[in-house]
Amino acid sequence: MAQPDPALAPTSGNKQKTPPLAAPKNSPLSRRVASPFISTATVLIVLLLWWLATSGTGLIPPLYFPSPGSVGQALIALNTQIAADAGATLLRVVVSWVGGSTLGVAVGLMMARTWWVMAALNPLIEAIRPIPPVALIPFVILWFGIGDDGKIFLGALACFMVMVVNTTVAVTNVPPVYVQAARSLGSNTGFVYRRVILPAIIPEILSGFRIGCALAFAVVVAAEFLGADLGIGRLIMQASRTLNTSTVLLGTASIAVMAVLLDLLISRLSRYITRWSANR
Amino acid sequence: MAHISINDVTKTFHTARKETHALNRASLEIPDGEILCIVGPSGCGKTTLLNLVAGFHEPSSGFILVEGEPVEGPSSQRAVVFQADAVFPWLSVKDNVGFGLAAQGRNREKEDRVNHYLDLVGLSDFAKTYPKELSGGMRKRVDLARAYASGPEVLLLDEPFGALDLFTKEAMWLALKRVTALEPKTIIFVTHDIEEALFLGDRVVVMTPRPARIHSVINVPFGAERNLDLRTDPQFQKMRADIAHTLREVHHGAA
Numbered sequence: 001m002a003q004p005d006p007a008l009a010p011t012s013g014n015k016q017k018t019p020p021l022a023a024p025k026n027s028p029l030s031r032r033v034a035s036p037f038i039s040t041a042t043v044l045i046v047l048l049l050w051w052l053a054t055s056g057t058g059l060i061p062p063l064y065f066p067s068p069g070s071v072g073q074a075l076i077a078l079n080t081q082i083a084a085d086a087g088a089t090l091l092r093v094v095v096s097w098v099g100g101s102t103l104g105v106a107v108g109l110m111m112a113r114t115w116w117v118m119a120a121l122n123p124l125i126e127a128i129r130p131i132p133p134v135a136l137i138p139f140v141i142l143w144f145g146i147g148d149d150g151k152i153f154l155g156a157l158a159c160f161m162v163m164v165v166n167t168t169v170a171v172t173n174v175p176p177v178y179v180q181a182a183r184s185l186g187s188n189t190g191f192v193y194r195r196v197i198l199p200a201i202i203p204e205i206l207s208g209f210r211i212g213c214a215l216a217f218a219v220v221v222a223a224e225f226l227g228a229d230l231g232i233g234r235l236i237m238q239a240s241r242t243l244n245t246s247t248v249l250l251g252t253a254s255i256a257v258m259a260v261l262l263d264l265l266i267s268r269l270s271r272y273i274t275r276w277s278a279n280r
Numbered sequence: 281m282a283h284i285s286i287n288d289v290t291k292t293f294h295t296a297r298k299e300t301h302a303l304n305r306a307s308l309e310i311p312d313g314e315i316l317c318i319v320g321p322s323g324c325g326k327t328t329l330l331n332l333v334a335g336f337h338e339p340s341s342g343f344i345l346v347e348g349e350p351v352e353g354p355s356s357q358r359a360v361v362f363q364a365d366a367v368f369p370w371l372s373v374k375d376n377v378g379f380g381l382a383a384q385g386r387n388r389e390k391e392d393r394v395n396h397y398l399d400l401v402g403l404s405d406f407a408k409t410y411p412k413e414l415s416g417g418m419r420k421r422v423d424l425a426r427a428y429a430s431g432p433e434v435l436l437l438d439e440p441f442g443a444l445d446l447f448t449k450e451a452m453w454l455a456l457k458r459v460t461a462l463e464p465k466t467i468i469f470v471t472h473d474i475e476e477a478l479f480l481g482d483r484v485v486v487m488t489p490r491p492a493r494i495h496s497v498i499n500v501p502f503g504a505e506r507n508l509d510l511r512t513d514p515q516f517q518k519m520r521a522d523i524a525h526t527l528r529e530v531h532h533g534a535a
């Protein structure tokens with residue numbers, strides 16, 4: 001494959017970027033030292049303001065926004081229940097995210113490699129892509145019930161769509177000289193895909209992986225809202241029926257904590273995997 | 281080594297809006313082990329000619345033979361060093377140089393050959409480095425070592441040192457001379473630097489502006505042993521001036 005296949009024309013130009021680090025590696029030392037202090041201070045100030053506005057001054061009534069103390073009480077009251085709910089959500093997110101993304105990369109590579117696979121799948125993907133996954137929840141509950149399967153299906157679908165598009169676009173952006181060089185060094189098509197195309201698009205795959213993670217959380221929790229036996233979404237929904245806002249806030253915060261930790265893990269891993277990249 | 285025979289080759293690019301005649305009835309015979317340098321105005325079709333020999337494009341008419349066999353697509357018989365930076369950034373220097381051998385499944389000889397060529401281009405100390413930490417000149421040396429290590433019979437070089445400063449370029453000339461002395465190859469070397477062409481080439485081909493035709497072929501009589509002082513030789517200077525004159529002439533002739 002000497003020339004890029006015209007059938008590989010980018011399906012969309014929107015390339016989402018991962019958020020930059022507060023202090024990139026090449027910034028001056030003073031900034032790198034100061035940056036975590038400032039970030040920590042922001043978090044502490046927000047927590048303090050929260051406490052002040054609720055418990056401290058009583059400016060905001062507890063029903064509208066619960067105080068730190070009541071969220072703590074909710075945590076104690078729920079005890080192992082919150083761990084079970086969080087665990088169920090996290091499992092669904094991780095399985096759907098990893099599964100959907102992997103399948104997305106595989107299908108994206110196949111589409112990029114074989115013109116008729118592209119021709120066959122492109123219209124389907126373009127038709128399904130604009131549909132917000134949450135719009136499919138009624139069908140999913142109908143098909144899969146309220147257990148794990150439906151939520152995993154929905155999260156995987158969302159990640160799959162992001163990854164297919166990311167992958168096909170990334171493949172068309174691989175400089176043709178890399179492929180030509182590999183060819184004239186004796187690579188067959190399979191070797192070109194495994195050893196040139198795949199590594200060349202790793203940065204884009206990782207950035208899609210990161211976007212997919214946030215998306216999987218959003219989709220899985222939304223699906224849990226509308227029917228689940230277990231999960232943070234179910235916890236929040238049930239608590240909101242009784243106006244138990246402390247538990248609602250606790251559930252919300254636990255999503256944030258899980259999402260942030262997972263994102264941190266991915267970004268650390270990405271930085272290691274793409275340590276060869278010039279813009280690191 | 282391999283004999284290359286370019287027979288009445290024409291290349292026309294068809295794009296949505298226009299046709300570009302990039303090469304017009306070029307014919308050349310390049311014997312085993314020769315270094316043939318091609319000079320010509322930029323945009324005249326030098327890269328196109330090289331890409332045709334590499335097998336990245338097909339001629340619109342005419343044909344190209346290497347060792348009597350028609351060129352059908354790229355092959356490890358013909359390695360290319362591109363004008364652009366084509367070193368794989370995700371592989372260490374060592375893995376870049378070993379890429380061709382890995383692709384051809386020649387893993388047993390890989391270690392030795394990689395070390396040999398790294399040594400030859402003076403990059404042994406950088407074996408485990410990623411390309412992003414290398415200078416432009418070092419990356420070109422990686423590219424050259426990669427092409428050489430893959431064991432081709434033909435080496436196609438497209439303005440490989442065009443972006444380098446004079447001193448780095450001189451070092452690269454000597455490195456190329458060193459490797460070709462040890463392991464002769466049939467080489468087509470495209471450049472717009474007349475000194476470079478005369479210093480490295482056994483023959484120099486002058487091409488006209490687009491659609492490129494071969495204007496003249498000049499024999500370079502300085503033998504195999506050449507050092508950098510050759511450039512002050514009166515005969516070298518005269519040939520250089522003559523080629524520059526010819527290039528100016530063909531340029532104005534076309535304008």
Ligand SMILES: Nc1ncnc2c1ncn2[C@@H]1O[C@H](COP(=O)(O)OP(=O)(O)O)[C@@H](O)[C@H]1O
Nearest residue numbers: 293295300302321322323324325326327328329
């Ligand atoms: N793939 C291509 N499609 C269309 N036109 C091309 C292509 N490659 C080269 N050309 C055109 O052919 C001409 C010769 O290009 P090239 O061989 O790259 O010149 P040189 O290497 O001598 O500078 C140029 O006018 C260029 O625009």
Ligand SMILES: [Mg+2]
Nearest residue numbers: 326327363438
């Ligand atoms: Mg060129």
